Amino acid sequence: MEYLLHIPLMKEILLAESNGMTFWEALPILRNGILACLGVAILCSFLGVYVILKRIVFVSAALSQISSLGIAISFLLNNWMTVGREISLEQAKSERFLTLHSLWALLFACMAASLLAARLREHRLTRESLLGILYAVPAGLVLLILDRTTKDAHEIENVLFGNAVFVSTPQLLFLILTALGLLGLHGLFYKQFIFTAFDPDTARAAGLKTQKFNQLFFLTLAIAVSVSITSIGALPVFSYMILPAASALLLFNRLHTTFVVAEVFGFCSALIGFYVSFLFSLPTGPTLLASAALFLIPGLVLAALRGAGN
Amino acid sequence: MISPQIELVDLAIGYGHPPLLEGISLSIQRGEFWGIVGPNGAGKSTLVKTILGILKPLQGRLRKEEALSLGYVPQRSALDDIFPVTALDVVLMGRYPARGLKRIRSEDRDLAHKYLEKVGTSHVAHKPFRSLSGGQKQRVLMARALALEPDILVLDEPMDGMDIAGEMSIMELILKLREELRCTVLMVTHSLHLVVNYAENLIILRPGNRRIEFGQARQLLTQDKLREVYGLDLEVRSWQGLSRVLTQESPATGEEA
Numbered sequence: 001m002e003y004l005l006h007i008p009l010m011k012e013i014l015l016a017e018s019n020g021m022t023f024w025e026a027l028p029i030l031r032n033g034i035l036a037c038l039g040v041a042i043l044c045s046f047l048g049v050y051v052i053l054k055r056i057v058f059v060s061a062a063l064s065q066i067s068s069l070g071i072a073i074s075f076l077l078n079n080w081m082t083v084g085r086e087i088s089l090e091q092a093k094s095e096r097f098l099t100l101h102s103l104w105a106l107l108f109a110c111m112a113a114s115l116l117a118a119r120l121r122e123h124r125l126t127r128e129s130l131l132g133i134l135y136a137v138p139a140g141l142v143l144l145i146l147d148r149t150t151k152d153a154h155e156i157e158n159v160l161f162g163n164a165v166f167v168s169t170p171q172l173l174f175l176i177l178t179a180l181g182l183l184g185l186h187g188l189f190y191k192q193f194i195f196t197a198f199d200p201d202t203a204r205a206a207g208l209k210t211q212k213f214n215q216l217f218f219l220t221l222a223i224a225v226s227v228s229i230t231s232i233g234a235l236p237v238f239s240y241m242i243l244p245a246a247s248a249l250l251l252f253n254r255l256h257t258t259f260v261v262a263e264v265f266g267f268c269s270a271l272i273g274f275y276v277s278f279l280f281s282l283p284t285g286p287t288l289l290a291s292a293a294l295f296l297i298p299g300l301v302l303a304a305l306r307g308a309g310n
Numbered sequence: 311m312i313s314p315q316i317e318l319v320d321l322a323i324g325y326g327h328p329p330l331l332e333g334i335s336l337s338i339q340r341g342e343f344w345g346i347v348g349p350n351g352a353g354k355s356t357l358v359k360t361i362l363g364i365l366k367p368l369q370g371r372l373r374k375e376e377a378l379s380l381g382y383v384p385q386r387s388a389l390d391d392i393f394p395v396t397a398l399d400v401v402l403m404g405r406y407p408a409r410g411l412k413r414i415r416s417e418d419r420d421l422a423h424k425y426l427e428k429v430g431t432s433h434v435a436h437k438p439f440r441s442l443s444g445g446q447k448q449r450v451l452m453a454r455a456l457a458l459e460p461d462i463l464v465l466d467e468p469m470d471g472m473d474i475a476g477e478m479s480i481m482e483l484i485l486k487l488r489e490e491l492r493c494t495v496l497m498v499t500h501s502l503h504l505v506v507n508y509a510e511n512l513i514i515l516r517p518g519n520r521r522i523e524f525g526q527a528r529q530l531l532t533q534d535k536l537r538e539v540y541g542l543d544l545e546v547r548s549w550q551g552l553s554r555v556l557t558q559e560s561p562a563t564g565e566e567a
Binding site: 055189197202206207252 | 455458
């Protein structure tokens with residue numbers, strides 16, 4: 001990696017200093033966080049194209065909230081179970097990030113995804129109302145739990161708003177394996193997911209099990225959201241789910257190109273966001289969001305020019 | 311006796327109880343052209359979706375010939391313009407079920423181009439689907455249905471929102487495809503003046519009445535029947551060898567319904 005310091009522009013970037021430490025010096029500490037952000041950015045930017053095309057942006061928002069509730073409940077239970085016991089910091093970290101929190105977030109998100117993927121008879125309760133309930137109730141409950149778990153309030157806030165810069169190596173490994181598995185699954189069933197999203201009736205008439213593929217899609221979304229949230233926090237996950245895909249969709253008319261460009265935008269915005277956050281000592285989550293939002297600009301300019309041309 | 315391609319026996323359909331339509335028993339033979347007509351909300355699309363297997367029948371039996379392939383042309387308004395797909399991408403989707411988990415091959419692309427050409431839209435193959443006119447979209451969707459190489463072509467309001475020239479051109483295309491490919495056609499439509507001349511058989515649906523009526527198109531479309539179904543005084547008259555559906559007061563060359 002030392003060779004990077006011999007590339008002129010790269011040298012300037014890597015040796016930029018913040019709080020008496022260069023980025024190069026901080027890299028060993030930040031490495032897992034950066035890799036986790038990149039993994040989440042690639043995974044969520046890909047799924048985000050479907051999220052926008054299927055017009056289910058608020059499904060991913062609701063899944064974020066429900067995963068957060070799972071994490072908060074996990075903290076609460078952990079508090080109750082460890083009352084009067086001394087737990088070392090190492091032990092607590094491993095319990096929190098590898099097993100309990102991830103599992104609770106996964107469990108909650110998968111249950112919600114099954115509910116949202118089901119075909120509802122919208123007589124009294126529309127899908128939108130259900131989404132609203134699944135968004136608002138967990139949001140309120142998380143705040144209530146935060147109030148009761150003052151000991152861990154800061155940790156929970158980190159998870160929810162994306163200040164969790166430090167990602168353990170096993171946690172990073174879990175995230176990368178999950179991302180590879182989900183992207184592989186999407187590669188395998190790409191045609192089925194696309195046809196089901198674009199024209200479910202015709203896909204079903206042609207013999208595709210559209211309901212099963214829809215459920216599978218929601219499940220992959222739930223797993224991606226919950227695993228990503230436990231790694232880098234809810235706010236950046238939601239922004240990666242929407243902003244890179246929206247930026248790519250504004251610019252391109254080809255589906256394959258849109259998927260690739262969304263991932264490139266997600267990847268670059270994660271790198272830029274993390275670097276800027278280090279350089280100016282800004283909170284990571286909001287900085288990642290802001291850098292992802294920057295990629296909207298070319299598409300918005302193009303849309304404005306198209307509008308002016310018509 | 312030749313066994314029918316599709317047989318509906320005492321079928322009840324809809325989205326739960328009470329059913330939208332019930333007691334449906336009819337047979338569709340190879341090569342026939344069936345029109346499905348009736349006012350909005352009568353259950354035309356529900357019937358077609360049940361035949362296609364998109365909806366499960368609530369009761370009764372729906373028997374299809376073994377390995378029967380149905381090419382569905384949905385209402386083009388049902389498709390979301392947000393998707394960044396080209397006309398060729400849309401037609402290639404017709405090959406997806408046949409390919410399963412395998413990649414799309416060059417012969418699938420050749421087939422897609424062939425059917426785009428057959429419906430007269432090869433020049434828009436690489437254009438975004440969302441930028442096409444209503445008529446072009448309709449033709450592309452027909453090409454996609456054909457890419458399945460279907461035994462039955464099922465069209466849901468293919469002339470919806472078109473002017474008379476557009477309607478005629480789509481109708482002529484359907485007739486040409488039927489003749490060339492020797493496929494059965496099921497078509498949901500509001501265009502009575504077209505269906506009465508080109509469909510041999512007709513299914514008439516009435517809102518509120520759970521029963522369907524079916525039979526030969528020219529025998530079924532009578533003034534009394536049209537009044538019953540649409541609540542309007544419509545008349546079927548022959549003119550220059552073709553049947554016309556007219557409002558009763560209008561002259562033979564007047565306004566068509």
